[in-house]
Amino acid sequence: FIEIQDLIKIYESKETFIRVPALRGIELQVKKGEFISIIGPSGSGKTTLLLILAGMTEPSAGYVRVDDIQIDKLDDTQRAYYRRNHVGTLWQLPTRNLIWELPIIENVELPMRLLGVTREERKKRAKELLKEVGLEHRIEHKPPQLSGGEVQRAGLATALAHQPKLLLADEPTGELDSHTAEELLIYFRDLNKSYGITAIMVTHDYFVASKTNKIVQIVDGRISGYNPAREL
Amino acid sequence: FIEIQDLIKIYESKETFIRVPALRGIELQVKKGEFISIIGPSGSGKTTLLLILAGMTEPSAGYVRVDDIQIDKLDDTQRAYYRRNHVGTLWQLPTRNLIWELPIIENVELPMRLLGVTREERKKRAKELLKEVGLEHRIEHKPPQLSGGEVQRAGLATALAHQPKLLLADEPTGELDSHTAEELLIYFRDLNKSYGITAIMVTHDYFVASKTNKIVQIVDGRISGYNPAREL
Numbered sequence: 156f157i158e159i160q161d162l163i164k165i166y167e168s169k170e171t172f173i174r175v176p177a178l179r180g181i182e183l184q185v186k187k188g189e190f191i192s193i194i195g196p197s198g199s200g201k202t203t204l205l206l207i208l209a210g211m212t213e214p215s216a217g218y219v220r221v222d223d224i225q226i227d228k229l230d231d232t233q234r235a236y237y238r239r240n241h242v243g244t245l246w247q248l249p250t251r252n253l254i255w256e257l258p259i260i261e262n263v264e265l266p267m268r269l270l271g272v273t274r275e276e277r278k279k280r281a282k283e284l285l286k287e288v289g290l291e292h293r294i295e296h297k298p299p300q301l302s303g304g305e306v307q308r309a310g311l312a313t314a315l316a317h318q319p320k321l322l323l324a325d326e327p328t329g330e331l332d333s334h335t336a337e338e339l340l341i342y343f344r345d346l347n348k349s350y351g352i353t354a355i356m357v358t359h360d361y362f363v364a365s366k367t368n369k370i371v372q373i374v375d376g377r378i379s380g381y382n383p384a385r386e387l
Numbered sequence: 388f389i390e391i392q393d394l395i396k397i398y399e400s401k402e403t404f405i406r407v408p409a410l411r412g413i414e415l416q417v418k419k420g421e422f423i424s425i426i427g428p429s430g431s432g433k434t435t436l437l438l439i440l441a442g443m444t445e446p447s448a449g450y451v452r453v454d455d456i457q458i459d460k461l462d463d464t465q466r467a468y469y470r471r472n473h474v475g476t477l478w479q480l481p482t483r484n485l486i487w488e489l490p491i492i493e494n495v496e497l498p499m500r501l502l503g504v505t506r507e508e509r510k511k512r513a514k515e516l517l518k519e520v521g522l523e524h525r526i527e528h529k530p531p532q533l534s535g536g537e538v539q540r541a542g543l544a545t546a547l548a549h550q551p552k553l554l555l556a557d558e559p560t561g562e563l564d565s566h567t568a569e570e571l572l573i574y575f576r577d578l579n580k581s582y583g584i585t586a587i588m589v590t591h592d593y594f595v596a597s598k599t600n601k602i603v604q605i606v607d608g609r610i611s612g613y614n615p616a617r618e619l
C-alpha cells in the first residue's frame with residue numbers, strides 16, 4: 156500500500172543560513188490495512204515523514220507511492236486533491252487539526268460537507284464519531300473551551316470523518332492520560348479491523364507502540380530498525 | 388508559598404447553554420522551593436488550576452494566595468502585573484508559549500527585554516538557556532521550523548528567562564521522547580535546587596511525576612489524594 160525508497164528531505168532557507176537534512180534516505184513498506192508505529196528521538200524526522208505522506212510538503216528526492224499514486228511526482232493541484240481525499244491526519248500541533256472558532260460538531264462535519272454528504276447524514280455521523288471518542292457532552296464546545304485531551308480526541312474524530320484510506324497520526328495519545336489513551340487505541344484497532352484503514356502512528360510511548368502490528372524506529376532521518384520492542 | 392482553599396471555577400456562557408464546574412473546591416498547600424506534580428484524567432481540571440495560579444483566569448469563588456499576594460482579590464491591572472513578574476508558564480498548547488513569527492533566541496530574550504535587561508546580558512543568558520535545553524544549533528529557527536519537542540524546549544527556556552519565583556508547566560514532557568524528557572527533568576530539579584524556584588508540573592506520566600517531591604492527584608475538579616505513586 157505504501158512504498159518509500161531513498162526519501163530525502165532537506166529544509167533550506169536562502170534568507171537565513173538554515174540547512175537541515177531532516178530525512179536522509181528513508182526506506183519503508185506498509186501493507187494495506189497495517190497499523191504501524193514510528194518511534195524515535197525528538198528531531199529525528201517523524202513529523203517530516205508524515206508531512207510527506209500527507210502531501211503537505213514535497214520530497215527533495217526519492218520515490219514515494221501511496222496506493223496507486225506516486226506522490227513525489229504530483230503537482231500542487233494534484234497534491235491538494237490527494238490530501239483532501241485520501242488521507243486523514245492528526246497533527247502534533249492541536250491548532251492544525253480543528254478550526255478554533257467552530258464548535259467541534261461542525262468541525263467533524265466539515266470534511267463530509269466538502270464531499271457532498273447530506274446534512275442529516277453528516278450530523279448523525281458526527282455525533283457518532285464524537286461519542287466514540289467520549290465527547291458527546293461537549294459537541295457544542297469550541298476548541299478553546301476544551302481540555303488538551305478533549306481537543307486531541309475531537310481532532311481524531313475529524314480526521315476520520317471522510318473515511319480516508321490512510322490515517323496519519325502524530326502523537327495521538329500525547330495529551331491523554333493512560334486510561335483515555337488505552338481506550339483510544341482500542342478504538343483505533345477496531346477501526347483498523349472493521350474498515351481496513353491503513354494507519355501510521357508516530358509516538359514516543361513504547362507502551363502505545365506495542366499495541367500496533369509493527370514498530371519502525373527512526374534516528375537522525377534514517378530508519379534504524381524494525382520491532383525494537385522485542386529487542387528492548 | 389501557595390495556599391488554596393475552597394477554590395471553585397465554573398465555566399459559563401450565556402449564548403450557548405454551557406455550564407461546566409471545572410474546579411469544585413480545591414484545597415492545596417505548596418511550600419517555597421517545592422517541586423510538585425499534579426496528575427489526573429483528561430478533563431479533571433489540571434489546566435484550569437494552573438490558569439488560576441498564573442493569573443490568566445479568575446476564580447468563581449475561594450481563596451488563592453501565592454507568596455504574599457492574594458490573587459483572588461486582584462483587579463485586571465494587578466493580575467496582569469502579577470502574571471508578568473511572578474510567574475513563568477509553559478502551556479499545553481505550544482502556540483501560547485512562543486511568538487510564532489520570531490526566532491527562538493528573540494523569544495527567550497523578550498521577557499528580559501520587558502524588564503530592562505541590557506542587550507548583551509540578555510543575548511548571553513538566552514544562549515545559555517537554549518544550550519541548557521539542547522537547542523544551541525537551532526537558535527535562529529522560528530517555531531514553525533522546529534520539531535514538536537524542540538518547540539516545547541524553547542518554550543521552557545522562555546518561561547525561565549525572567550527568573551520567576553513560580554514555574555507552572557502543563558505537560559512539559561508531553562512532546563518529548565523518554566531520553567529528552569529525563570534530561571529535562573534533571574534540568575528542572577537542578578534549577579529547583581540552585582534557584583529555589585517553586586514549581587508545579589502537570590503531567591499524565593507517572594514516571595515523570597515520580598521525579599518530583601510530591602504528587603497530588605486531581606479527579607473531577609477535586610483533589611483526591613497525595614503521593615499516589617506509593618499506593619500504586
Ligand SMILES: Nc1ncnc2c1ncn2[C@@H]1O[C@H](COP(=O)(O)OP(=O)(O)OP(=O)(O)O)[C@@H](O)[C@H]1O
Nearest residue numbers: 166175177197198199200201202203532534535536
Ligand atoms: N521548516 C523547517 N525548517 C528547518 N528545519 C526544520 C523545519 N521543520 C523541521 N526542521 C528540523 O528538522 C528536524 C526534524 O524535524 P521533525 O519535526 O520531523 O522531528 P520529529 O521527529 O517529529 O521530532 P519531535 O519528536 O520533537 O516532534 C528537526 O531537527 C527540526 O529542527
Ligand SMILES: Nc1ncnc2c1ncn2[C@@H]1O[C@H](COP(=O)(O)OP(=O)(O)OP(=O)(O)O)[C@@H](O)[C@H]1O
Nearest residue numbers: 300302303304398407409429430431432433434435
Ligand atoms: N473555556 C471553557 N469553557 C467551557 N468549558 C471548559 C473551558 N475550558 C475547559 N472547559 C472544561 O472544563 C473541564 C476541565 O478542563 P481542563 O482543561 O482544566 O482539564 P485538564 O485536566 O487540563 O485535561 P487534559 O488532561 O485533557 O488537558 C473540561 O471538561 C473542559 O471541557
Ligand SMILES: [Mg+2]
Nearest residue numbers: 202247534535
Ligand atoms: Mg514531531
Ligand SMILES: [Mg+2]
Nearest residue numbers: 302303434479
Ligand atoms: Mg490540560
